Amino acid sequence: MYKIRLMRYIACSLLMSVGCLAQGPWQGGITPLAQQPARIDREVRSSDFPERVEANIAYDKFPDTRLDVLTPREAAPRLRPGVIMFHGGGWIRSTKETMMTAFCKPFLEQGFVVANVEYRVATAAPAPAAVEDALKAAQWFYDHAAQYHVDTRRIVVTGASAGGHLALMVGMTSKIPIAAIVNGYGVTDVADLLDGPHRQGFAVQWLPEQAGRLDLAKRMSPMTYVRKGLPPVLTVQGENDHTVPHEQGVRLTAALKEAGDDAEIMTVPGAGHGFTAEQWPAVHARMFAFLRARGILAAAAVTADEAAIREIVARYVDARDQKDPKATEALFTPDADQLVSSGEWRRGREALVKGAMASSEASGGKRTITVETVRFLSPDVAIADGRYEIAGPTPRRMWASLIMKRTAEGWRIAAIRNMLPAAPAAPAK
Secondary structure (H helix, E strand, O other), X not given: OOOEEEEOHXXXXXXXXXXXXXXXOEOOOOHHHHOOOOOOEEEEOOOOOOOEEEEEEEOOOOOOOEEEEEEOOOOOOOOEEEEEEEXXXXXXXXXXXXXXXXXXXXXXXXOOEEEEEOXXXXXXXXXXXXXXHHHHHHHHHHHOOHHHOEEEEEEEEEEEOHHHHHHHHHHHHOOOOOOEEEEEOOOOOHHHHOOOXXXXXXXXXXXXXXXXXHHHHHHOOHHHHOOOOOOOEEEEEEOOOOOOOHHHHHHHHHHHHHHOOOEEEEEEOOOEEEOOOOOHHHXXXXXXXXXXXXXXXXXXXXXXXXXXXHHHHHHHHHHHHOOOHHHHHOOEEEEEEEEOOOOOEEEOHHHHHHHHHHHHHHOOOOEEEEEEEEEEEEOOEEEEEEEEEEOOOOOEEEEEEEEEEEEOOEEEEEEEEXXXXXXXXXXXX
């Protein structure tokens, strides 16, 4: 077990609650950056943190060029996908630990190995230092992929705000192969933030007045590198983002599509610069659907969830056959319901179990549910559709759709819908 010094992981929930990243949108200027709490040094034990953490690995010679590698504890039968992520903070402050709740944890739960990157902010070195560091961190992760059992064909880059900008710069200019870019409301046109109506103090601090300033701003802007042949790009951004104007994400997506690249944008209604706790689940679902559709999410991660769901369905059938109310109850969420083929609607777990036991007593034939498809609506919600048969002198056959929800105890059944086959069509006259 590693004995490591890791900065501020225990404070991530606090950071999110005060608006550093995930629990409240940043609105205008850099005020929220100034509100960020100071670092907290602590020793992390395995009991504190559910993943394996190798912290503060040097990828370059500077004090701030450090990264953490986080690996899911569960053994994987094959190479995992990897993700390189960069924190926000307007290139002038903040730290990698702010990425834990909204970025690191969801990717870990999907089976990714995470490289969470610290880089030099403006107080240590102005532009282009952050971009140079991001490129070196990405190269380091690629070079050490075998050590962490990462599939180099499935490395994603992502980040929030300034980190979204760095993810774009890595994905669009790095020499290593990048499978996809998930741009979290990142800057795409640096010059746009240096002057005029969209001027931001953090951008001016990162790229101050100097000879050749606009040329450097152009070299630091992802818009400069749009061309055919780039990795797929998903931008997620709030419709009311005034820190990094929403139109920057729109312009980048349009330019990429015009160049013939695979690009999408998710505009989050009502969101500003960042997302609330209520908005993040939909964002995560879109992110992982985007990656899954492009073959980047490890097939093993999806298969593990499918296997777990199929096992729950099998346990449900067995509990029904055994007429075991406790075993049946344990497989459902508290608010679960069931609409049976007779039209009866059993609302709540207690009513559902009571009705299921009565049905099992009335029709004692052996039950089978053959799951034909498992479709994920989000990382934590799925529909399992299967053929349902109750044996007997006259077998009863129908469809069963089970809504599955991931809980702290694992996958559980949140709802069941039983449907009889459609009646045969009447013969034509």
